Amino acid sequence: MLKLCGGKVYDPLNNIDGEVRDIFVVDGKITTSPPDDGRYTEYDVQGKIIMAGAIDIHTHIGGGKVNIARCMMCEHDQNVMPGSIETGLRYAEMGYTTCFEPAMLPANARQAHFEMADAPIIDVGAYALLGNDDYFLHLLSRKASPEEIRNYVGWTLDTTQAIAIKVVNPGGINAFKFNHRSLDVDEDAPHYRVTPRAVIQALTCALQELGVPHPLHTHASNLGVPGNYTSTIETIKAAEGLPIHITHIQFHSYGTEGDRHFSSAAAELAEVINRNENVTTDVGQVMFGQTVTISGDAPKQYSNHRNASPKKWLVMDIECDAGCGVVPFRYRDKDFVNALQWAIGLEMFLMVKDPWRIFLTTDHPNGGPFTSYPHLIKMLMHKDYRNQMLSRINPHAQTMTLLNQLDREYSLYEIAIMTRAAPARSLGLVGKGHLGDGACADIVVYDPAHEAEQMFAKPLYVFKDGQLVVKNGQVLVATRGRTHVIKPEYDKAVEKSLQQYFAQYKTTSFENTPISADEMAESIGSSIVVHPCRSH
Amino acid sequence: MNSGKSFDNVTCAFCGLTCDDLKIQQNGVQLEVKGELPELCRSHFENSAQQHLDAQPTVNGQVVKFEEAIAEACRLIEGAQRPLLGGLLLDIQGSQEAVKLAVDCGAVVDHYNSDAVLRNVKVLQNTGAILASLSEVRVRADFIVIIGDQVLDNFPRLNERILSGPRPLAGNASPQFAFIGPCANNIPDNMRADTFASLAVEKSEIHACIEMLSAVAHQHPVSDERSATLEKIVHKIQQSNYSCVVWDANDLDYPNAELSIEVLTLLLRKFNQQVRCVGVPMGSNGLTFHNVCLWQTAYPVRTSFDRTPPVFDPIANTTAKLLKEREVDLLIWSAALRSIPPPVCDIPTIALTRPDTVLQHPVAVHIPVGIPGIDHGGHIFRSDSVTILPMKQLRQTNLMPASKVFAALREKLSTSESALC
Numbered sequence: 001m002l003k004l005c006g007g008k009v010y011d012p013l014n015n016i017d018g019e020v021r022d023i024f025v026v027d028g029k030i031t032t033s034p035p036d037d038g039r040y041t042e043y044d045v046q047g048k049i050i051m052a053g054a055i056d057i058h059t060h061i062g063g064g065k066v067n068i069a070r071c072m073m074c075e076h077d078q079n080v081m082p083g084s085i086e087t088g089l090r091y092a093e094m095g096y097t098t099c100f101e102p103a104m105l106p107a108n109a110r111q112a113h114f115e116m117a118d119a120p121i122i123d124v125g126a127y128a129l130l131g132n133d134d135y136f137l138h139l140l141s142r143k144a145s146p147e148e149i150r151n152y153v154g155w156t157l158d159t160t161q162a163i164a165i166k167v168v169n170p171g172g173i174n175a176f177k178f179n180h181r182s183l184d185v186d187e188d189a190p191h192y193r194v195t196p197r198a199v200i201q202a203l204t205c206a207l208q209e210l211g212v213p214h215p216l217h218t219h220a221s222n223l224g225v226p227g228n229y230t231s232t233i234e235t236i237k238a239a240e241g242l243p244i245h246i247t248h249i250q251f252h253s254y255g256t257e258g259d260r261h262f263s264s265a266a267a268e269l270a271e272v273i274n275r276n277e278n279v280t281t282d283v284g285q286v287m288f289g290q291t292v293t294i295s296g297d298a299p300k301q302y303s304n305h306r307n308a309s310p311k312k313w314l315v316m317d318i319e320c321d322a323g324c325g326v327v328p329f330r331y332r333d334k335d336f337v338n339a340l341q342w343a344i345g346l347e348m349f350l351m352v353k354d355p356w357r358i359f360l361t362t363d364h365p366n367g368g369p370f371t372s373y374p375h376l377i378k379m380l381m382h383k384d385y386r387n388q389m390l391s392r393i394n395p396h397a398q399t400m401t402l403l404n405q406l407d408r409e410y411s412l413y414e415i416a417i418m419t420r421a422a423p424a425r426s427l428g429l430v431g432k433g434h435l436g437d438g439a440c441a442d443i444v445v446y447d448p449a450h451e452a453e454q455m456f457a458k459p460l461y462v463f464k465d466g467q468l469v470v471k472n473g474q475v476l477v478a479t480r481g482r483t484h485v486i487k488p489e490y491d492k493a494v495e496k497s498l499q500q501y502f503a504q505y506k507t508t509s510f511e512n513t514p515i516s517a518d519e520m521a522e523s524i525g526s527s528i529v530v531h532p533c534r535s536h
Numbered sequence: 537m538n539s540g541k542s543f544d545n546v547t548c549a550f551c552g553l554t555c556d557d558l559k560i561q562q563n564g565v566q567l568e569v570k571g572e573l574p575e576l577c578r579s580h581f582e583n584s585a586q587q588h589l590d591a592q593p594t595v596n597g598q599v600v601k602f603e604e605a606i607a608e609a610c611r612l613i614e615g616a617q618r619p620l621l622g623g624l625l626l627d628i629q630g631s632q633e634a635v636k637l638a639v640d641c642g643a644v645v646d647h648y649n650s651d652a653v654l655r656n657v658k659v660l661q662n663t664g665a666i667l668a669s670l671s672e673v674r675v676r677a678d679f680i681v682i683i684g685d686q687v688l689d690n691f692p693r694l695n696e697r698i699l700s701g702p703r704p705l706a707g708n709a710s711p712q713f714a715f716i717g718p719c720a721n722n723i724p725d726n727m728r729a730d731t732f733a734s735l736a737v738e739k740s741e742i743h744a745c746i747e748m749l750s751a752v753a754h755q756h757p758v759s760d761e762r763s764a765t766l767e768k769i770v771h772k773i774q775q776s777n778y779s780c781v782v783w784d785a786n787d788l789d790y791p792n793a794e795l796s797i798e799v800l801t802l803l804l805r806k807f808n809q810q811v812r813c814v815g816v817p818m819g820s821n822g823l824t825f826h827n828v829c830l831w832q833t834a835y836p837v838r839t840s841f842d843r844t845p846p847v848f849d850p851i852a853n854t855t856a857k858l859l860k861e862r863e864v865d866l867l868i869w870s871a872a873l874r875s876i877p878p879p880v881c882d883i884p885t886i887a888l889t890r891p892d893t894v895l896q897h898p899v900a901v902h903i904p905v906g907i908p909g910i911d912h913g914g915h916i917f918r919s920d921s922v923t924i925l926p927m928k929q930l931r932q933t934n935l936m937p938a939s940k941v942f943a944a945l946r947e948k949l950s951t952s953e954s955a956l957c
Contacts, residue, residue, distance in 0.1 A: 064922055067827055070834045072660055074848055083834035107671070110915065110924035114628065115831045134675070134705070177676065179777065179812045191705065302808070314660065316667040317814060318922055320675060326664075504704055507670045507697060508923050509556045511545040519926065523629070523915060 001026050001038045002466055006046035007445060010412050012421040013434035017413045023050065025441040028465040032437040045445050048460060051416050052435050053097025053442030055423035058217075058247055058282050059364040061087050062101045062115035062126070064108045065294045065324035068314055069365070072326055073292050076310075080292050080328075080365055088119030089475050090371055095444035095459040098432055098484070101126040102166055102217060102247065103296045106133070107319035107508075109160040109515060110524070113483065117526035120478035121469050123442075124526065125427070125485065127217050128160045129296055131167035131199045132174040134320040135501050137192040140202055146209065147491070153206040154490025155498065159514035161528060163427060163486045164214035166247075167203055168296040169221055170196035173323045176299035183299075185221050185234040196221050200238035208242050210488035211533030213428025215243035215280065220252045223300045227256040229265030233272055241278055245426070248284025248363040250345035262337055263400055264344045270351035273358075280426055281352065282359035285345035285376055287368025288333045294326050295366065301325020320505050331368070339397035343390065349380055350406040355417040356425070374456035377419075380410040381452050428531050429484060441466035483526040488533045542570075547927045549627070549873055549909045550580035552820045552919035553670075553691050553698075565589055565931050567910065574692035581930075584910050588891035589933045591904040602903070602936070602944075609868075609886045609901045610948045616866035616884075618842055619643040622855045623878065624825040625871040626938055627914035628924065631828035633942030634870060640946055642842035644864060645829060646855045648876060649822030650837045652786035654850045656817050657826075657836055658794045659801050666804040668780060668814035669922040670698050676705040678712070679732070679776040681769060683746070683800075684787040685718040685739050691784070691818055691919070695724050699782075706777065714769045717742050732772055735765045742788065743796045750803045773813050784818040819919040827917050855879065872905050872938045888938050906935035914939075 002025035008018045024034035034040075060066050062084065069081040082090065091099055099119075104112040104126040116124040130136050130153065139149055153165060171189040172182070178190040185196045204216045220235040222228040232252040236244060246252065249269060257263035273279050290309075295301055298315045302325060305313040309330040317323045331338040345367070352358040360377070364370040379386040383406075390403050398404075410418070424433020431440045445461040458473030469477055495510075502510035521527040546558040559570040560581060567581040593605035600608075613619060621638050624631065624647040638645045647653065659665065673680070680699055682688070688695050702708040712732040715723055720736035737745060745766060751758045752770040773779040781800060788796060800815065807813035826837045833839070835846045838853035851857070858864045859881045869878035870888040877896045878887050885899040890907050908914040909927030914937065917924055 062831075067830050067921075068660070070830045071657060071836055072664070074830075074835050075661060079834060079845065081834060083830070083832050085832055086834070105922075107669075108922055110926075111827075111831075111917075111922075114915075114924065118632070118832055177672065177778070177812065308664075312660075312662060312664040314665045314667070316665070316669065317672045319669045319671040505671060505675050507674050508554075508918075508925065509545045512547065512556045512926055523913070523926070 001040045002441070002463070003040035003042045004045050004050060004443065004445065005042055006044065007048045007050035009050045009435060010416040011052065011435040012413060012417045013425065014436040023435060023443065025463070025466040028441050030435055030437065030439045030441050043445070043461065047448070049412065049446040049448050050435070051444050051446070052420045052433050052439065053444055053462070053464065054095050054419045055429070055433055056091070056096055056099040056361065056370065057359045057423040057426065058102045058361045059099050059370055060101060060103065060294055060366070061099055061119060062124070063104055063112035065296070065326055066115065067111070068324070069292045069294045069326045072312060072314065073328060076290065080290055080369065084115045084118040085120060088122050089478070092121040092462055092464070092470050092475055093473050094371070094373065094457060095462050096122065097442040097462070097464050098123040098429070100124065100163070100427070103127065103129055103168060104160060104162060105129050105296070105318055105321045106156055106160050107321045113161060113515065113520065113524045113526065116483065117524050119481070121464055121475070121481060123481040124483055125163040127164040127166035128156050128162035129166050129168060129322045130156060131170045131203060132172070132322045134174065134505060135498070137171065137174055137189065137194060140194040140198055141192040146205055148494070149202050150206045150209050151490045151494035153203065154210055154488045155494050157212070157486055157488060158490070161483060161485050161515050161520055163484050163531070164212065164217050165203060165207060166217040166219065167199060168219040168322060169223065169300060170199035172196065172221060173296060173298050176302070176323065177317050181299055181303065183221060185231050185238065197234070197238040200235060200244070201240060204239045204242040204244055210490070211535060212486055212488055213531070213534055214426055215245040217245045217247055219247050219297060223251050223297055224304060226254050226262045228252055228254050229269055232269060236272060236276065236279055239278065243278050246279060246281045248361065248366065249281045249348055250284045250286065250341060250367065253344050253348060258400055260336055262340065264340060264347060264402070266344045266347035267351060267402065270348060273352050274354070280357045280359070282361040283345050283348050284361055284363035284367045286331050286338065286341040287362055287372040287376070288331045288338070288342065289368065290330045291365045291368055292326060292328045293366045294324065296322045296324050298323030298325045301327050333393045336394045336397050339393035340400055342393065343397060343401035343403045346379065346386065346403055347401060347406065350408045355414040356422045358418060359423055360418050374453045377415055377456050378451070378453040381415065383407055383409050428486065428534070430531055481526065482529050483520060485528045485530055486533060487530050543928055543930060546930065547909055547916065547925040548577055548580055549916045549927060550577060551691050552818065552823070553693055554916055554918040554925045555693055555697065556925050560930055562930050565933065567930055576692050581910065584907055588904070589935065591891045593901070593903045595901055597898060605901050605903050606944050606948050609945055610952060612866055612884050612886060612900060613641050613945070613949060614952060618864050619866040619868055620855065620858055620864040621645045621868045621870070623648050623869040623871040623876060625873040625876060626825055627872070627908035627916050627927065628824055628828055629914050630870065630872060630908065630938035630942065631825040632832065633939045633946065634825070635829050635832045637942050637946050639833065639841050640949060643868070644840040644842070644853050644858060645837060646853055647822045647825050647837045648871070649786065649820045650854070651789070652820060653822050653826050653837055655785040655788065655794045655797055656819070658850065659797045663798055663801050665801055666808055666814055668816060669920040670918070673780050673816055674698050674703070676703055676778045677780045678703065678706045678709065679714070679772055679779040680711050681714045681716065681779065681781045682719055683716045683742060683781065683783045686787050687719055687782060687784045687818060688724060690787060694818065695727065700726055714772070716745050733765050733768045735762055737762065739790055746796050746799050746803070750799050753803055753806050773807055774811060776811065779807070779811070779813040780816050781813070782816045782818065786820055819921070823919060823921050824917040827921055859883070870938050872908055888941050891935065903941050904935055905938040905941060906933060908937070911935045912937045
């Protein structure tokens with residue numbers, strides 16, 4: 001039993017903004033009705049900042065392409081792609097207690113779960129990829145009913161132990177296998193003759209009908225292409241008012257203005273997001289330095305291979321599900337394009353008004369490592385510091401960004417929304433992201449005597465399920481986390497058609513494909529926590 | 537004695553193809569594979585250690601209780617300056633515990649198949665790759681080039697399950713084939729009619745053939761009696777929708793074979809400027825340990841964990857070299873998937889081997905372990921490192937999984953008062 005005494009609590013899901021209050025923990029849960037005769041281990045946290053454990057809604061931490069990146073980059077000093085063990089420890093040290101792998105290929109689900117289970121302390125979850133798999137595209141091309149599509153989506157969520165569905169370059173990865181090198185939102189994909197718009201419509205409808213809390217997590221068409229902001233807008237429109245999440249929007253916010261034909265369209269996109277409450281987004285902020293880009297978007301990684309630094313790269317077509325591409329990359333502050341990418345991400349943070357609908361990510365490792373989050377938070381909270389960083393970048397890029405005109409500074413409350421409350425609500429995580437009665441006791445205590453970057457980098461205390469796991473930025477004990485999933489109802493009659501598909505297309509058996517709860521707990525080592533679907 | 541039970545969808549961990557459609561009938565400790573299957577596939581189950589199933593742990597040849605064997609093994613580990621974990625023919629769970637032990641005690645890890653694994657890894661780290669997983673080959677490959685000697689023999693069902701038959705995404709046509717290397721002397725009957733080209737050369741000439749393929753593709757003049765066939769193959773790739781080039785790094789076992797794979801990789805890049813052409817490197821189940829080591833530590837096989845950061849050295853961290861040059865002083869050998877004994881050496885050896893393994897020299901500690909997918913359940917990677925297959929327990933023995941032995945070692949070491957190096 002714990003008592004955290006006298007801290008300043010920031011708990012947006014319960015409308016608490018810096019109020020001084022005690023927090024009680026009994027049996028790993030926060031309680032507002034603590035037993036009077038309880039013997040508490042007390043922590044004097046007067047003057048300290050208290051938040052719920054942070055939640056990373058989009059970070060590549062488990063699965064085949066992550067492991068390929070580890071192999072490719074292990075000789076580099078910076079070790080840009082850490083192993084699972086270091087991943088869990090570094091996240092916990094920063095006060096992150098739940099992280100989500102956003103691109104789990106169904107055929108590779110076991111590897112994703114094994115890897116995430118080996119990350120100590122943090123709870124995890126994954127989004128299953130659909131929208132480039134041959135089964136789904138065949139359903140669309142033969143105009144299958146919404147019910148058939150819904151059942152397939154439900155089956156996928158269930159058997160891969162996922163919490164959401166992700167689509168990457170809808171139809172585009174599949175098109176690349178037919179030697180089609182790009183695919184616009186209203187362009188017919190080869191062979192199946194369906195458009196990315198149709199893919200998004202079908203998946204957003206299915207998720208809505210299934211009651212899956214998190215919207216279709218969407219990596220839009222034309223990632224990285226100058227002028228792609230129009231594709232992003234069309235992608236949003238494709239949802240036809242249903243919830244949609246546009247991921248790493250920075251990479252999808254490019255115009256073609258200026259003599260370099262590369263400019264920021266963050267203002268246009270921010271306005272679209274501000275006007276359309278069905279849209280959420282995470283930024284995918286670029287941070288300068290060496291990293292490695294890993295993505296299911298094989299064709300876009302292929303087209304980006306000329307920019308590989310160091311000069312090596314991989315693309316792979318995978319199991320009639322999707323593909324992947326791994327391209328090392330160095331973002332340089334003196335490079336016009338990289339510098340403008342950096343500015344665009346910050347513009348997006350500052351121009352999207354509702355902190356409940358924009359989430360803090362670097363699309364780790366694609367924009368930069370997750371260990372750079374404290375630096376990013378400091379830039380969002382302190383305009384002068386941000387402008388100081390701005391003054392160092394490529395001078396031409398400075399003239400192409402609105403950044404120095406943006407005075408907004410995020411408050412602690414808004415940071416708490418963006419990094420805890422909003423991701424928890426978006427994913428439908430009951431008991432996470434807040435410090436109210438019944439919440440998991442994932443609690444972070446920060447020392448405001450430090451400046452923002454240091455404060456967020458090295459919390460005083462991190463509690464996970466009520467157990468002290470980090471003290472003064474050092475891990476004390478490497479516990480094991482759990483995997484958060486969703487289990488919508490679906491008709492298992494879909495299995496009959498899937499059995500035929502497996503027999504014809506796949507090279508592993510249908511029977512061995514589903515991952516059971518027992519397998520998760522006993523073999524993979526991460527018990528599942530099932531969250532409720534939304535009722536209609 | 538168990539009454540007989542039949543199992544469907546059994547995963548075979550023998551060759552790396554990890555076929556998971558087997559039907560097995562169990563009678564006591566005997567296993568019978570039902571249906572028509574190649575002999576190698578059948579023998580993995582039917583010949584699996586039927587003797588010595590009640591083998592007990594030993595210390596210096598004397599039978600002891602498990603706890604005593606663990607205690608002695610820990611004493612050796614604590615006294616070692618630089619242990620080597622070798623063999624590592626393990627399933628995922630065994631690999632997880634082995635990696636953790638290696639990190640705990642600052643050991644070097646070298647897998648029995650590291651040479652083959654690293655042939656592809658070196659190219660990935662230097663240049664990259666263009667690949668496809670096996671289902672993609674199955675559904676869309678219209679031209680398949682097989683390079684090597686015994687690729688099809690090393691993966692007995694690769695032909696039947698992956699390479700042959702109508703492709704649903706290629707108009708239901710069957711693919712055409714080309715063979716380069718000694719494999720061209722042994723084209724399977726069902727592939728003959730569809731063989732577009734074949735070039736039977738010695739293994740030592742394979743690299744030259746790959747270089748000539750590249751020269752043709754780059755339109756450099758090539759004057760060689762073999763070049764006409766190779767030109768045909770290049771042009772066929774350029775006209776095909778989805779070509780696949782298949783090799784097995786274990787099979788390309790000549791010196792510096794990674795250079796051949798590198799030239800192939802650059803050639804695939806050249807082709808992909810215009811058409812889709814992918815590599816399909818077949819791999820053994822050595823990839824299981826390699827992938828687990830990567831995901832846990834971010835380092836592959838042949839890494840030394842005795843310093844921070846760890847040191848990956850594909851040359852220095854080779855078992856034979858480390859033993860010969862006395863750069864390690866304790867060998868911890870584990871081989872559960874195949875009955876391969878530890879190499880003869882004069883440093884203390886802790887051996888975790890399946891009961892049918894014949895040790896070649898006296899070892900300090902021997903702990904018999906079960907066969908994954910037979911004596912206990914577990915998981916294993918397929919050769920394309922994409923799918924992990926679950927394996928069932930098919931019979932009841934007293935043999936402990938290697939994962940539990942490693943876990944016991946770690947537990948004992950963590951409670952010991954002695955400091956670890």
